[in-house]
Amino acid sequence: MNVLIVRTVAKIGGVSCVDSLHKTLVEQLKQAGYQVDTALLPFVHDSRNLVEQILAFRLLNLSDYADRMIGLDFPAGFVKHPRKFLIVSSESEQRLSVEIGHSVSSLHPVAARVRHAERVALKECKSILCEQADAYEGLAQSYPAIQSSLLRLDYGRLIAMLAESTEKNVELLPA
Amino acid sequence: MHGGAENLANYLVSHISQLGHQVRLLRIPFCYEPAARISGEMLACRMMEIEEADLVIGLKFPAYLIPHPNKVLWLVHQYRQAYDMWDSGHTNIPDTLQGHALRGSIFEADRECFENVNDIFAISPVTQDRLKRYNDVDSKLLRTPLNGPEDFEPGDYGDYIFCGGRINAIKRQHLLIEAMRYTRSDTKLVIAGPADSPADAKRLHRLVERFSLQSRVTLEIGFLPRQRIVELTTNSLAAAYLPIDEESLGYVSMEANQAARAVLTVDDSGGILDLVSDDHTGWVRRPEPKEIADAIDRAFANKNRTIDMGRHARQEWIKKEITWERTVERLVA
Numbered sequence A: 001m002n003v004l005i006v007r008t009v010a011k012i013g014g015v016s017c018v019d020s021l022h023k024t025l026v027e028q029l030k031q032a033g034y035q036v037d038t039a040l041l042p043f044v045h046d047s048r049n050l051v052e053q054i055l056a057f058r059l060l061n062l063s064d065y066a067d068r069m070i071g072l073d074f075p076a077g078f079v080k081h082p083r084k085f086l087i088v089s090s091e092s093e094q095r096l097s098v099e100i101g102h103s104v105s106s107l108h109p110v111a112a113r114v115r116h117a118e119r120v121a122l123k124e125c126k127s128i129l130c131e132q133a134d135a136y137e138g139l140a141q142s143y144p145a146i147q148s149s150l151l152r153l154d155y156g157r158l159i160a161m162l163a164e165s166t167e168k169n170v171e172l173l174p175a
Numbered sequence B: 001m002h003g004g005a006e007n008l009a010n011y012l013v014s015h016i017s018q019l020g021h022q023v024r025l026l027r028i029p030f031c032y033e034p035a036a037r038i039s040g041e042m043l044a045c046r047m048m049e050i051e052e053a054d055l056v057i058g059l060k061f062p063a064y065l066i067p068h069p070n071k072v073l074w075l076v077h078q079y080r081q082a083y084d085m086w087d088s089g090h091t092n093i094p095d096t097l098q099g100h101a102l103r104g105s106i107f108e109a110d111r112e113c114f115e116n117v118n119d120i121f122a123i124s125p126v127t128q129d130r131l132k133r134y135n136d137v138d139s140k141l142l143r144t145p146l147n148g149p150e151d152f153e154p155g156d157y158g159d160y161i162f163c164g165g166r167i168n169a170i171k172r173q174h175l176l177i178e179a180m181r182y183t184r185s186d187t188k189l190v191i192a193g194p195a196d197s198p199a200d201a202k203r204l205h206r207l208v209e210r211f212s213l214q215s216r217v218t219l220e221i222g223f224l225p226r227q228r229i230v231e232l233t234t235n236s237l238a239a240a241y242l243p244i245d246e247e248s249l250g251y252v253s254m255e256a257n258q259a260a261r262a263v264l265t266v267d268d269s270g271g272i273l274d275l276v277s278d279d280h281t282g283w284v285r286r287p288e289p290k291e292i293a294d295a296i297d298r299a300f301a302n303k304n305r306t307i308d309m310g311r312h313a314r315q316e317w318i319k320k321e322i323t324w325e326r327t328v329e330r331l332v333a
Helices: A017-031 A047-059 A096-101 A109-124 A134-141 A144-149 A155-164 B004-020 B034-047 B097-115 B125-135 B173-180 B197-212 B226-234 B251-258 B289-301 B301-320 B324-332
Strands: A001-010 A035-041 A068-074 A085-086 A129-130 A150-151 B056-058 B073-079 B119-122 B161-164 B189-192 B215-223 B238-240 B261-265 B282-285
Touching: A001 A017, A001 A096, A017 A035, A035 A129, A047 A109, A047 B034, A047 B251, A085 A109, A085 A155, A096 A155, A109 A144, A129 A134, A129 A155, A134 A144, A134 A150, A134 B238, A144 A150, A155 B261, B004 B056, B004 B073, B004 B251, B004 B324, B073 B125, B073 B289, B097 B125, B119 B125, B161 B226, B161 B289, B173 B189, B173 B289, B197 B215, B226 B251, B238 B301, B251 B289, B251 B301, B282 B289, B289 B301
Parallel strands: A001 A035, A001 A068, A068 A085, A085 A129, A129 A150, B056 B073, B073 B119, B161 B189, B161 B238, B189 B215, B238 B261, B261 B282
Antiparallel strands: none
16 A cells, blocks of 8 residues: 655755655655655745645646555645545644744635635645644644544554545635 | 656756746656556546646656646657557556556657647657657757766776666666677676666576676666766766667767767667767667677777777767757747
């Protein structure tokens, strides 16, 4: 079985917290016998172009590219796959709706669209695994509907879930 | 999940970094089946943004469509199924109104991209010609260097012809097996590499069985570690590579030349023809089993001559000075 990890790249010359998470995840998956590949996508944290970039991620349907997909944080979680898992490292840094809240009002149309897109993308996930407690609590509070999919990150459990995962319908992002 | 272009990108990143530049690799997955999905993937790339890069080097469709004010292309892959492979009938784009519209949108996206880049390098004269013919775009030739050439130092000459690389109908490993049925009894062939699909692997196994070639044709189908490829190349008598009109010189043939092995190819294989000179550094035949069989027989009938041709091939290859240092200098100039 092959697993595609989807993540965004850090700034050139910089290191992000996702780098170490990514490295550990690849090691764990390979030890478990999976073939692992990584998609490295560009992303600019700029509220002016956020919706366009989210749409770009939504246009990537990787259903036939790999048996399973693991997104590392948002915005990687926006990419579509019928057997998608999402790992969220830190609530405060990695959710765009939180990030955008720092620059525009939560009532701003862009903020509302980003929240909606996050809600749809989260619902698509087979499971959402949180590395830190603040991520778990923040997501549970913001999106009660996904509570049953929320878990604390445990690599053994993730690997077991990858093996038994069934397909989940991928919804299109409403206009 | 990895092919030659992915290895090329990794080596490029490594060599740019060695020159003191900060560099990041982007890898955009591309699913070309079904063809109807390609429009969305092109659009996705055109809507992406790249942060804080002084220079972007685009290699493959559709990733090279990502906008940037200072972009150069080192063209490894256009979507050939919209171009020459459409003309030759090897395309997944349907001959329908929707198919024509998709093909038109690929032409248009490429045109817009090519007009807005600072420079275009092509990996082979074949790529240059195709770019000129279909897109009316001029480009500079910048061939792909061999990755890790020091691994392919000439070893002892063995008793088989080696055909490495991905296995599929376009690479035509099946032609070599069909040729083997016409060769003399002491010839041996080793085909090794990952099959693109189970059907591609099955096809070769069936041919070997049908012609009762089990004792002379070895199939090592699957993803092989680099060390195994090195062993198979550096212990062979000669190499063979018969793709249909491929752009590049081909890693298989470059590795063989570095290892002082003569290469057998055919006259419609594309870029490799810049490397193989008939009866000097290898054999060039028509893509017909009996003609290929004649070349294989010659390779085994006069092994000393075959070894001499391999040594010529290495000399000619080294003379070309296709190195990573020179390549990176031109790309980041």
